[in-house]
Amino acid sequence: MLIFTYSMIFAITIVSALIVIVSRNTFYSAISLIVTMIAIAGNFLMMRAELIALVQLLVYAGAIMVLFLFVIMLLNLREEEETPRSLMPRKIAGLLLAMIFIVQAAYITLSIFNIDSVRDPIVLTEEFNASQEKRAEETGVNAFAETLFTKYMIPFELTSVLLLAAIVGAVAVGLKEDKRQAAPDAPQANLQ
Amino acid sequence: MQMPHIIWPQWLPFLIPLIGGIGVLLFDVFSNPESSRKACPAGAVATCLLALIALYKVFADVAAAPAYLPAEYPVFMISQFSRDCIGIILLGAALLLTLSPRGIAGKNIRAGEYYGLFLLSVLGMMLMAASVELLTLFICLELASLSIYVLIGIEKSNANSGEAALKYFVLGSFASAFLIFGAAFFYGHARTTFLISESHQLVIQGIAPYIALGLILVGLAFKLALAPFHLYAPEVYDGAPTPVSALLATGIKVAGFCVLAQALVELRRWDALDQGATWALVLLALASVIIGNCVALVQRRIKRLLAYSSIAHSGYLLLGIVVLSDVAQVGTPQLALTAISVYLLAYTLMNVVSFGVASSLGGRFEEELSNYAGLAKSHPFMAAALTVSLISLTGLPPTVGFIGKFYVFAEAAKTSYIFAVAVAVVFSVLSAFYYLNIVMKMYMQEQEEGAPGVERTLACDVALGVSMALILLLGIAPGLLFWMM
Numbered sequence: 001m002l003i004f005t006y007s008m009i010f011a012i013t014i015v016s017a018l019i020v021i022v023s024r025n026t027f028y029s030a031i032s033l034i035v036t037m038i039a040i041a042g043n044f045l046m047m048r049a050e051l052i053a054l055v056q057l058l059v060y061a062g063a064i065m066v067l068f069l070f071v072i073m074l075l076n077l078r079e080e081e082e083t084p085r086s087l088m089p090r091k092i093a094g095l096l097l098a099m100i101f102i103v104q105a106a107y108i109t110l111s112i113f114n115i116d117s118v119r120d121p122i123v124l125t126e127e128f129n130a131s132q133e134k135r136a137e138e139t140g141v142n143a144f145a146e147t148l149f150t151k152y153m154i155p156f157e158l159t160s161v162l163l164l165a166a167i168v169g170a171v172a173v174g175l176k177e178d179k180r181q182a183a184p185d186a187p188q189a190n191l192q
Numbered sequence: 193m194q195m196p197h198i199i200w201p202q203w204l205p206f207l208i209p210l211i212g213g214i215g216v217l218l219f220d221v222f223s224n225p226e227s228s229r230k231a232c233p234a235g236a237v238a239t240c241l242l243a244l245i246a247l248y249k250v251f252a253d254v255a256a257a258p259a260y261l262p263a264e265y266p267v268f269m270i271s272q273f274s275r276d277c278i279g280i281i282l283l284g285a286a287l288l289l290t291l292s293p294r295g296i297a298g299k300n301i302r303a304g305e306y307y308g309l310f311l312l313s314v315l316g317m318m319l320m321a322a323s324v325e326l327l328t329l330f331i332c333l334e335l336a337s338l339s340i341y342v343l344i345g346i347e348k349s350n351a352n353s354g355e356a357a358l359k360y361f362v363l364g365s366f367a368s369a370f371l372i373f374g375a376a377f378f379y380g381h382a383r384t385t386f387l388i389s390e391s392h393q394l395v396i397q398g399i400a401p402y403i404a405l406g407l408i409l410v411g412l413a414f415k416l417a418l419a420p421f422h423l424y425a426p427e428v429y430d431g432a433p434t435p436v437s438a439l440l441a442t443g444i445k446v447a448g449f450c451v452l453a454q455a456l457v458e459l460r461r462w463d464a465l466d467q468g469a470t471w472a473l474v475l476l477a478l479a480s481v482i483i484g485n486c487v488a489l490v491q492r493r494i495k496r497l498l499a500y501s502s503i504a505h506s507g508y509l510l511l512g513i514v515v516l517s518d519v520a521q522v523g524t525p526q527l528a529l530t531a532i533s534v535y536l537l538a539y540t541l542m543n544v545v546s547f548g549v550a551s552s553l554g555g556r557f558e559e560e561l562s563n564y565a566g567l568a569k570s571h572p573f574m575a576a577a578l579t580v581s582l583i584s585l586t587g588l589p590p591t592v593g594f595i596g597k598f599y600v601f602a603e604a605a606k607t608s609y610i611f612a613v614a615v616a617v618v619f620s621v622l623s624a625f626y627y628l629n630i631v632m633k634m635y636m637q638e639q640e641e642g643a644p645g646v647e648r649t650l651a652c653d654v655a656l657g658v659s660m661a662l663i664l665l666l667g668i669a670p671g672l673l674f675w676m677m
Contacts, residue, residue, distance in 0.1 A: 158335070165316075
């Protein structure tokens, strides 16, 4: 059952990530990027990293994607035109980078699991899960919140002051001209 | 449940601007524009003065040992030097806030946002001067900068103001990225984000610490407008509302120099500096002095001229900082730190007056220099104030500018970089040309026919009068400085 869930999430991640690259419609790309982000959050959740999953959802699937969609809608991007230049150099570079990535990923995975021979993947995942279970207690939302609101309280509160300044600033910059605010001694000419 | 540390009296000087800033913002929401335009500046000035008094009451005896602000994670430390820097920031802010009502009159600026953000920005600068940890330093720097980005562009009917804000925002964010990248390298190497700490020690080994300190220096040098990171300064100072230009020239620089000086003292205590670091600072200082003074010679707009002059003054100040990093130097850094704080006070007062005169006269006096012709006849008080501040900027006695420059150069001459001091002295003589040129215009040229007069306000006269009196008084009797600090 567990392995099934894992496989589903992996599949969704990879397929939607592929759609982001392959799709010719910018809007579809953006939507599947959201799906990818949510699926990655699911991956984190499966690894018992609830906090990172939450942050992933809030920051990437929430804030950053809304920004992307706004930009796409505001700029009104059309379907990308076919570039006349040869794509060969880019394809070679892409393949090379992909190979380097795969080798690195394989190296890290193998060194984590310490695999001598091929083992049953189900046993492997269960072992992995057990170790994650223990770590979740130390790094979970509870532990994080406790340090954040005790030890790091002052920097945390400072950040809220920073955000207050940012919000007030955004309002001050974005506010429409207020007629009654115009000072009596204001030169009316440059208000137009 | 343990009581939060924030209620301890040591936090008072920092809580006052926070409460004042939020109070001003809220007051503006619940009152009509007319009364908020009157009450907000008064509240803001009172806040700064209260904080100044609280600061010197609470930290009356930090000379012996620096005090950490009580917290489980002690990221703010008040030493004598940082206390004096915070005091200078608050004094400058109080004077600029007094000048602000006239400075922003007729410019279609909402009072609540202006004074609220001004106070939050001052809070950011104060905390920045006190912070000893890189991440907190970054948050405080961003608090100060974010508020200033908005203040620069707050005059929405003026396109220059918006352009200046965008320019400073984009470049400033880029500089902050350098700072945070440097902090990441620092953490990677030292395993701590504490720049100043009693338990940790930075060991210079390999290239990582150089990259870390270099990137942090670049991030700070941008905020200090040191050449070659100064290119934004003239346009931003010219476009911003004048009191905000003055805040940019004084407050954030004082905070930045405070951080830089304390970091260098700490690095030298660890024996973590070598000749290369000092040379980097000497070159930055010389570049700022030379570029600032030479380009100021050909400026035709008052705020651009003051911008280049402030670049040059950053260079002189950095020469004082060089003393702290010089490895050959022995003994305590206390003398050099005192010299730097005297210069910072002088620099703040002079800039408050020169930007203040431009903002109190307003209109065409914030633009072309040629408009200053004949000012001595039409506005003798303003002309006198500007003359005193320009003489002080040149560094002539009997002004505090001379005392500051004298101390800093005397300290710097003790190091092996005496040639740098010689260059700085030569260029500061050169600066007399463009400073005294304005004095000459005011007193010896005739005013254009039909130029309209400017009404004076009591607040401006008081602020300019107090600063002018301080410049002269401390110039004549510098002993008062040590009694005050």
